[in-house]
Amino acid sequence: MLDILTLFLFNIIVYNIPLLYGTTGEIMIEKSGSLNLGVEGTMAIGAVVGYLAGARTGSLLAACLVAFIASGVVGLLFAFLTVTLQANQNVTGLTITTFGVAFYYFIGNAVANSAAGWPSLIDTKLGSKTQAIEIPLLSKIPFIGKILFSHMILVYVGIIIAVLMWFYFKKTVPGLKLRAIGENPAAADSLGVNVALYKYVHIIIGSGIMGIGGLYMGLNLGGTYEGSNCWINGYGWISIALVIFANWSPAKAILGTVVFGFFNTLTVKYADLAYAFPSALGWLNKIPSHFFSALPFIITLIVLIASSLSKKKKSGEPQAIGRNYYREDR
Amino acid sequence: MEYAIELKGITKSFGPVAANKNINLALAKGEILALLGENGSGKTTLMNMLSGIYMPDSGSIFIDGKKVEINSPEDSGKLGIGMVHQHFKLVERFTALENIQIGMRDDGRFVHGKDVRKKIEDTAAKFGFDIDLDKVVANMAVSEKQTLEILKVLCYGAKIIILDEPTAVLTVQEIDKLFAVLRKMRDEGHSIIIITHKLNEVMAISDRVTILRHGEYIDTVVTKETNEKTLTELMVGRKITLNIDRPLIEKTHPLLEIRDLTIKNDEGAVAIDHINFYIRGGELLGVAGIAGSGQKELCEAIAGLRKIESGQMIHEGESIVGMSPKKILEHGISMSFIPEDRLGMGLAPSLSITDNMILKNYNEATGPFVDRKSAREEAQKVIDKLEVVTPSTETPVRRLSGGNVQKVLLGREIKSGPNVLITAYPVRGLDINSSYTIYNILNEEKKKGTGILFVGEDLDVMLALCDKIMVICHGRLQGVVNSDHTTKEEIGLMMTGTLNIVNKEGKTDGIAKDSAITDEEGKA
Numbered sequence: 001m002l003d004i005l006t007l008f009l010f011n012i013i014v015y016n017i018p019l020l021y022g023t024t025g026e027i028m029i030e031k032s033g034s035l036n037l038g039v040e041g042t043m044a045i046g047a048v049v050g051y052l053a054g055a056r057t058g059s060l061l062a063a064c065l066v067a068f069i070a071s072g073v074v075g076l077l078f079a080f081l082t083v084t085l086q087a088n089q090n091v092t093g094l095t096i097t098t099f100g101v102a103f104y105y106f107i108g109n110a111v112a113n114s115a116a117g118w119p120s121l122i123d124t125k126l127g128s129k130t131q132a133i134e135i136p137l138l139s140k141i142p143f144i145g146k147i148l149f150s151h152m153i154l155v156y157v158g159i160i161i162a163v164l165m166w167f168y169f170k171k172t173v174p175g176l177k178l179r180a181i182g183e184n185p186a187a188a189d190s191l192g193v194n195v196a197l198y199k200y201v202h203i204i205i206g207s208g209i210m211g212i213g214g215l216y217m218g219l220n221l222g223g224t225y226e227g228s229n230c231w232i233n234g235y236g237w238i239s240i241a242l243v244i245f246a247n248w249s250p251a252k253a254i255l256g257t258v259v260f261g262f263f264n265t266l267t268v269k270y271a272d273l274a275y276a277f278p279s280a281l282g283w284l285n286k287i288p289s290h291f292f293s294a295l296p297f298i299i300t301l302i303v304l305i306a307s308s309l310s311k312k313k314k315s316g317e318p319q320a321i322g323r324n325y326y327r328e329d330r
Numbered sequence: 331m332e333y334a335i336e337l338k339g340i341t342k343s344f345g346p347v348a349a350n351k352n353i354n355l356a357l358a359k360g361e362i363l364a365l366l367g368e369n370g371s372g373k374t375t376l377m378n379m380l381s382g383i384y385m386p387d388s389g390s391i392f393i394d395g396k397k398v399e400i401n402s403p404e405d406s407g408k409l410g411i412g413m414v415h416q417h418f419k420l421v422e423r424f425t426a427l428e429n430i431q432i433g434m435r436d437d438g439r440f441v442h443g444k445d446v447r448k449k450i451e452d453t454a455a456k457f458g459f460d461i462d463l464d465k466v467v468a469n470m471a472v473s474e475k476q477t478l479e480i481l482k483v484l485c486y487g488a489k490i491i492i493l494d495e496p497t498a499v500l501t502v503q504e505i506d507k508l509f510a511v512l513r514k515m516r517d518e519g520h521s522i523i524i525i526t527h528k529l530n531e532v533m534a535i536s537d538r539v540t541i542l543r544h545g546e547y548i549d550t551v552v553t554k555e556t557n558e559k560t561l562t563e564l565m566v567g568r569k570i571t572l573n574i575d576r577p578l579i580e581k582t583h584p585l586l587e588i589r590d591l592t593i594k595n596d597e598g599a600v601a602i603d604h605i606n607f608y609i610r611g612g613e614l615l616g617v618a619g620i621a622g623s624g625q626k627e628l629c630e631a632i633a634g635l636r637k638i639e640s641g642q643m644i645h646e647g648e649s650i651v652g653m654s655p656k657k658i659l660e661h662g663i664s665m666s667f668i669p670e671d672r673l674g675m676g677l678a679p680s681l682s683i684t685d686n687m688i689l690k691n692y693n694e695a696t697g698p699f700v701d702r703k704s705a706r707e708e709a710q711k712v713i714d715k716l717e718v719v720t721p722s723t724e725t726p727v728r729r730l731s732g733g734n735v736q737k738v739l740l741g742r743e744i745k746s747g748p749n750v751l752i753t754a755y756p757v758r759g760l761d762i763n764s765s766y767t768i769y770n771i772l773n774e775e776k777k778k779g780t781g782i783l784f785v786g787e788d789l790d791v792m793l794a795l796c797d798k799i800m801v802i803c804h805g806r807l808q809g810v811v812n813s814d815h816t817t818k819e820e821i822g823l824m825m826t827g828t829l830n831i832v833n834k835e836g837k838t839d840g841i842a843k844d845s846a847i848t849d850e851e852g853k854a
Contacts, residue, residue: 191433
């Protein structure tokens with residue numbers, strides 16, 4: 001019984017860390033005043049390219065680097081279109097999502113239909129590198145140890161990225177300048193901050209972070225390619241909503257990931273829970289499974305409505321978000 | 331004399347509009363130079379070329395005698411130039427300290443460092459600023475924000491400081507305080523340019539004055555050797571005789587009466603301050619005032635687009651306060667406002683002339699479908715009558731030249747046969763011929779007995795065209811003068827706040843003798 005509960009909580013983290021990557025990446029981009037709706041596509045490209053590179057080299061580090069670079073290039077494209085060419089950010093973002101997911105299927109199908117076929121993860125060098133790392137001492141703590149301290153390395157990396165990003169925004173001068181651009185680019189510009197450079201750098205880094213999240217999703221799903229179902233499966237969209245839930249704070253994004261993760265995990269594990277706690281949770285079995293599949297998206301909707309109604313007025317939202325900046329505008 | 335800045339032959343155009351034409355300016359070291367001119371005379375554009383926001387099309391800039399190129403605000407900062415913009419460039423959500431730190435060069439990588447705070451506090455103490463560095467800008471009063479802006483440029487080590495209309499938002503006491511700071515800065519060896527159009531302030535603070543008019547350099551004079559009258563003349567120019575018709579029509583009763591009207595602008599400051607005026611049928615009343623004196627807010631309030639704070643607006647005996655724009659239109663009040671970018675208000679640029687006609691009277695059609703046929707006929711009527719140059723009625727408005735766009739806008743407004751027509755800057759940016767067409771349209775309307783409120787820029791035109799001119803300065807009524815019994819100089823002095831003739835000579839300005847509003851209603 002306890003095992004099932006432990007597994008449930010463990011899974012919340014395992015399955016949903018990609019949301020944290022997607023969210024922190026998007027927060028970094030939005031803090032520069034750009035709204036990138038291309039998270040889904042950016043993650044998909046990072047996932048497929050990164051995974052194939054990892055399978056070829058057998059190195060997780062190489063997989064991560066390639067995922068970061070591939071998605072970073074997508075970010076570069078977004079930055080070029082919106083910062084340099086002043087294209088509409090919403091349209092550009094949606095285009096990137098469409099393109100990215102299509103690119104995922106294009107490459108995926110090409111590889112799967114080739115003579116060598118789709119590279120598997122099981123019993124490969126890359127597969128062994130995605131095993132959980134048990135943190136000494138901490139992982140020995142009963143219950144908590146299993147849930148929090150025996151994960152694959154990318155789980156820890158994701159959390160470290162979130163914490164570092166929080167520190168960067170809050171405590172460093174470049175972080176301050178970045179936030180100033182998101183709030184009032186004309187003010188930052190008048191003080192000699194290179195607005196375009198800051199936007200480019202942070203859009204690229206943010207996109208790269210999303211790419212690693214996409215790669216993680218693929219690895220976590222055992223690296224099996226299904227021609228009909230993209231690994232990312234809407235997580236990119238949920239990430240965009242999570243940014244609002246987290247009030248543009250990377251630290252709160254961790255909390256948001258856990259909350260969303262709970263509902264996500266319920267989708268897969270509700271039957272186990274109902275079996276383990278028949279008296280308390282038996283009713284879960286009476287609910288159609290489709291409802292659980294829809295649950296994360298319903299929650300997203302509720303969060304968006306709630307945060308729009310909130311009196312605090314989205315205090316973390318950059319004031320200049322979504323608007324391109326052109327110095328000689330009058 | 332040693333110069334901190336020399337500008338030689340600076341020219342800058344925005345599209346076909348030349349904002350600065352061949353301008354020369356010199357700022358001596360350790361002096362306060364006032365840059366005087368009406369709005370639209372190119373003062374801010376010129377200064378923005380020093381702050382790196384714009385780049386000149388031609389001409390050269392010398393700093394401390396050396397020729398320089400300023401390509402960005404960063405270049406400008408490195409040359410020791412600091413600009414306090416009229417619209418503050420502050421991040422509202424940040425504290426004062428954070429705002430200053432955005433622009434700090436080589437002062438550590440972490441925010442809220444002790445050294446940085448100390449440095450800022452020292453600078454503040456040196457110039458006698460009283461500021462709470464941890465206060466969030468959004469919670470600051472306007473004067474505090476300005477103090478922060480000035481402290482900011484001082485912290486960056488600026489030796490040349492440009493202030494764009496710094497007194498526009500301040501009270502009299504705050505202005506005195508600001509001037510004390512400016513004098514102190516001058517004594518510390520800073521060179522200062524202050525942009526303003528208030529003559530009393532020019533006299534009070536500056537050592538020399540450079541005057542611009544319509545984007546051109548007029549003159550530079552030593553403040554001690556001049557007076558307000560001379561400066562006004564330099565600023566507005568000598569009277570030019572224009573050949574504009576002014577038909578005399580028998581005036582009827584007051585159509586629109588405004589009593590004790592107060593309006594706030596978007597920033598929450600008072601834009602129109604207890605104004606009284608009225609328009610009779612067959613009368614063309616001009617509104618003169620430096621741009622930004624509340625003209626826009628007044629027009630918007632009458633058209634029902636802006637809430638008023640207090641006062642009354644009576645149209646033919648009925649209050650229009652709180653009415654929807656549509657109701658006000660149906661009442662017979664039409665408003666056309668030509669903003670600085672000319673396309674911004676009133677017309678949808680991508681739609682055709684026909685479609686723009688429909689925008690105004692879509693609700694007259696019966697049934698769910700748009701009555702395109704009659705709209706097209708109306709469009710054709712406007713085109714014929716006002717001689718709009720256009721390939722067809724279906725041409726998108728943005729493809730027309732400025733003058734034709736304005737004719738379309740005005741044509742649409744008078745088509746519905748209003749009895750009060752509010753028109754602001756109808757000839758803005760037009761050449762002489764198109765302007766005359768517009769004047770003729772207005773005169774035609776006047777002959778029909780329409781009461782017209784004409785918000786204008788050019789005093790010569792207003793003196794020729796309007797029957798009476800009401801002058802406002804910072805939202806306050808300075809007086810209503812009869813065009814035949816006034817001079818350009820008098821209006822100029824009133825516009826700059828030097829002269830106020832309201833209720834002089836025993837008459838009550840702005841309240842009609844045969845007013846439809848009783849005294850009691852007027853007080854309510």
